[in-house]
Amino acid sequence: MPANPPIIGQPLNRYEGRAKVTGRANYAADNPASGLLHAWPVASPIAAGEIARLDPSAAERAPGVVAVLHHRNVPALRRPPDDMAHGLKAGEMRPPFEDEKIYYAGQFVAVVLAETLEQARWAAKRVKVDYRAAPHALTLDQGIAAHGAKTQADEKNHRGDPDAVFAAAPAQVDATYTTPVEVHHAMELHATLAEWQDDGLVVHDSTQWTYGQPRTLAHVLGLPPEKVRVLAPFIGGGFGAKLFLWPHTVLAAVAARQLRRPVKFVLPRSLQFTCAGHRPATRQRVRLGAERDGRLLAILHGSHSHTSLVTDYVESCGEATSVLYGCANVSVTHDLVPVNVGTPTSMRAPGACPGTFALESAMDELALKLALDPAELRRRNVPVRDEDRQLPWSSIHFRDCIDLATQRFGWARRTADVGSMRSGREILGWGFASATWPAIRQVAEVRVELRADGTARVVCGTQDIGTGTYTVLAQVVSELTGLPFAKIEVAIGDSALPRGPISGGSMVTATVVPAVAQATRAALAQRQAGRSPAIGEARTAPGDELRRFSFRSFGAHCVEVRWDPEISRLRVARITTVVDAGRIINHKTARNQIEGALLMGLGMALLEESIYDPRSGRVANDNLADYHVAVHADAPQLDVTLLDRPDPHIGEFGAKGLGEIGITGIAAAIGNAVFHATGRRIRDLPITIEKLLA
Numbered sequence: 001m002p003a004n005p006p007i008i009g010q011p012l013n014r015y016e017g018r019a020k021v022t023g024r025a026n027y028a029a030d031n032p033a034s035g036l037l038h039a040w041p042v043a044s045p046i047a048a049g050e051i052a053r054l055d056p057s058a059a060e061r062a063p064g065v066v067a068v069l070h071h072r073n074v075p076a077l078r079r080p081p082d083d084m085a086h087g088l089k090a091g092e093m094r095p096p097f098e099d100e101k102i103y104y105a106g107q108f109v110a111v112v113l114a115e116t117l118e119q120a121r122w123a124a125k126r127v128k129v130d131y132r133a134a135p136h137a138l139t140l141d142q143g144i145a146a147h148g149a150k151t152q153a154d155e156k157n158h159r160g161d162p163d164a165v166f167a168a169a170p171a172q173v174d175a176t177y178t179t180p181v182e183v184h185h186a187m188e189l190h191a192t193l194a195e196w197q198d199d200g201l202v203v204h205d206s207t208q209w210t211y212g213q214p215r216t217l218a219h220v221l222g223l224p225p226e227k228v229r230v231l232a233p234f235i236g237g238g239f240g241a242k243l244f245l246w247p248h249t250v251l252a253a254v255a256a257r258q259l260r261r262p263v264k265f266v267l268p269r270s271l272q273f274t275c276a277g278h279r280p281a282t283r284q285r286v287r288l289g290a291e292r293d294g295r296l297l298a299i300l301h302g303s304h305s306h307t308s309l310v311t312d313y314v315e316s317c318g319e320a321t322s323v324l325y326g327c328a329n330v331s332v333t334h335d336l337v338p339v340n341v342g343t344p345t346s347m348r349a350p351g352a353c354p355g356t357f358a359l360e361s362a363m364d365e366l367a368l369k370l371a372l373d374p375a376e377l378r379r380r381n382v383p384v385r386d387e388d389r390q391l392p393w394s395s396i397h398f399r400d401c402i403d404l405a406t407q408r409f410g411w412a413r414r415t416a417d418v419g420s421m422r423s424g425r426e427i428l429g430w431g432f433a434s435a436t437w438p439a440i441r442q443v444a445e446v447r448v449e450l451r452a453d454g455t456a457r458v459v460c461g462t463q464d465i466g467t468g469t470y471t472v473l474a475q476v477v478s479e480l481t482g483l484p485f486a487k488i489e490v491a492i493g494d495s496a497l498p499r500g501p502i503s504g505g506s507m508v509t510a511t512v513v514p515a516v517a518q519a520t521r522a523a524l525a526q527r528q529a530g531r532s533p534a535i536g537e538a539r540t541a542p543g544d545e546l547r548r549f550s551f552r553s554f555g556a557h558c559v560e561v562r563w564d565p566e567i568s569r570l571r572v573a574r575i576t577t578v579v580d581a582g583r584i585i586n587h588k589t590a591r592n593q594i595e596g597a598l599l600m601g602l603g604m605a606l607l608e609e610s611i612y613d614p615r616s617g618r619v620a621n622d623n624l625a626d627y628h629v630a631v632h633a634d635a636p637q638l639d640v641t642l643l644d645r646p647d648p649h650i651g652e653f654g655a656k657g658l659g660e661i662g663i664t665g666i667a668a669a670i671g672n673a674v675f676h677a678t679g680r681r682i683r684d685l686p687i688t689i690e691k692l693l694a
């Protein structure tokens with residue numbers, strides 16, 4: 001019965017590709033609604049203090065304005081608990097307009113609802129607000145001075161006697177690395193269209209969590225969860241910024257409830273810097289102690305990251321540190337520092353991404369001290385098991401990733417001396433770093449319907465944030481039924497569907513594939529029994545294997561940068577990356593994930609940084625002209641290989657899922673290449689020309 005040739009693994013075009021490129025795919029803000037009101041926020045220009053006086057009267061008289069909402073006329077909202085298992089978690093736990101207090105610049109103090117977007121925006125400027133400003137803290141040092149640092153007990157990770165062993169180690173590295181605030185900046189702006197229909201709230205939302213968003217929103221509004229339905233069939237990128245509920249979505253729903261009209265709230269790009277999460281600034285001290293042959297004896301990784309004054313978000317920089325290499329003596333600590341900025345959140349490979357910048361830069365510094373090839377140093381420390389949890393790996397092909405990446409790149413031709421490789425007037429730098437990310441699987445419920453007309457429908461309340469989820473679901477059904485890919489209909493992105501996973505942590509494929517397979521087989525059995533339509537349902541969850549194995553993916557990057565000292569030009573010329581992520585369901589969408597992550601990592605290494613004005617606390621470069629992300633012109637040659645070896649324990653087909661692993665390690669690989677070319681070790685991202693010339 002299976003189709004011939006097999007469809008799993010094929011680099012098929014996206015299920016929804018045609019709808020997207022022809023403009024038929026409606027994103028949240030594209031949806032029509034009659035009697036629509038447009039929202040425009042009024043944001044605090046001060047970073048700390050309180051509202052002394054708020055006078056909306058001029059705005060209320062402006063043309064087209066229906067209402068101005070603020071802390072005095074919005075009923076009290078409830079703080080959600082932090083309970084992801086039950087679909088409850090907000091990006092910022094303080095509900096908007098809770099009181100007159102100001103905790104960060106950009107915080108909403110009012111929202112104008114008007115007949116047109118232009119009218120709302122014009123009137124927002126006429127909301128008169130007087131503030132009583134208080135001193136603010138922005139940097140980690142200012143935050144520590146003002147509020148102290150909160151040590152995170154559960155982030156602490158300890159084995160052996162790291163301090164003593166480090167002190168006595170024959171080779172030592174002790175270096176501190178810093179990373180700045182970065183912002184996700186998905187192409188599609190955060191957007192919510194909220195509408196009361198009958199007795200419930202229907203929300204078109206750009207969200208990575210169709211399951212949790214309605215539950216959390218219902219909790220905040222004091223509604224039963226079944227009264228809120230969230231629709232998100234198409235999402236133009238998320239990267240973590242759209243995992244959890246943010247104030248603009250709450251305010252769209254509040255306004256729709258109060259005004260009994262549909263409300264659309266598109267968060268302006270400038271406020272994405274403050275009101276929908278960011279990767280916090282980090283400062284990380286890494287100490288490595290090693291034998292002369294490179295074997296690691298001790299690793300100490302202590303990090304600080306900031307959070308807001310209204311919600312604790314922990315950037316667990318040491319997430320990968322205790323498991324990436326075999327090492328008997330390890331200490332990982334984390335301190336959280338509150339400052340007057342909007343609440344940070346998960347951003348692609350949270351924790352491990354900035355964490356591996358520090359760890360993998362330090363490994364390069366260690367290789368130099370030992371006069372050892374940087375790739376060889378990693379080979380000598382490949383972890384035979386998860387020493388943190390004392391478990392064997394479900395599968396590990398880390399050494400093969402290192403070998404294949406170096407082979408494809410031509411690493412053997414590398415000469416170790418700084419500046420020793422040239423091409424014309426350019427100096428070449430070759431850098432190496434490892435990549436790693438957990439392989440997570442969670443609960444999924446799937447329904448598959450086989451119809452008499454030879455078509456099939458598969459439904460699951462997950463969503464596709466641009467990663468290929470639609471395509472993967474259709475491929476599994478096609479594989480098991482023998483039906484052509486084009487005959488499979490996929491319904492996702494709707495909280496009314498059976499429970500699906502959050503699009504976070506690179507877990508969707510590993511989570512849904514076993515459930516789709518099981519539901520498809522159940523439907524086939526129904527058809528065998530003569531039923532039409534044949535409907536199969538499945539609920540799958542990881543089981544006992546979680547106690548027997550540790551699930552993780554590994555990879556390797558080789559990078560070539562070219563430095564032209566005459567005109568001080570630095571560019572990344574090529575990247576070779578090899579990743580093991582178990583079985584690959586679709587080689588095109590999978591490769592696309594890693595390529596995107598590499599480019600995002602290039603932006604992290606060389607370009608991205610939110611710059612706060614120390615006087616006002618406002619983001620000075622709050623637009624995409626001044627905040628630079630990597631674009632096509634920055635793109636190097638990308639050579640991505642996915643090993644495609646099924647993990648025997650993660651579930652049917654052995655797919656581990658991928659995406660975030662691509663951005664781990666890459667900033668370090670680039671920094672290491674920059675050092676090899678220039679002799680400058682820039683431990684403070686981004687690596688700008690100014691820093692190279694200083």
Ligand code: MOS
Binds near residue numbers: 241347
């Ligand atoms: Mo990702 S930061 O888990 O969306």
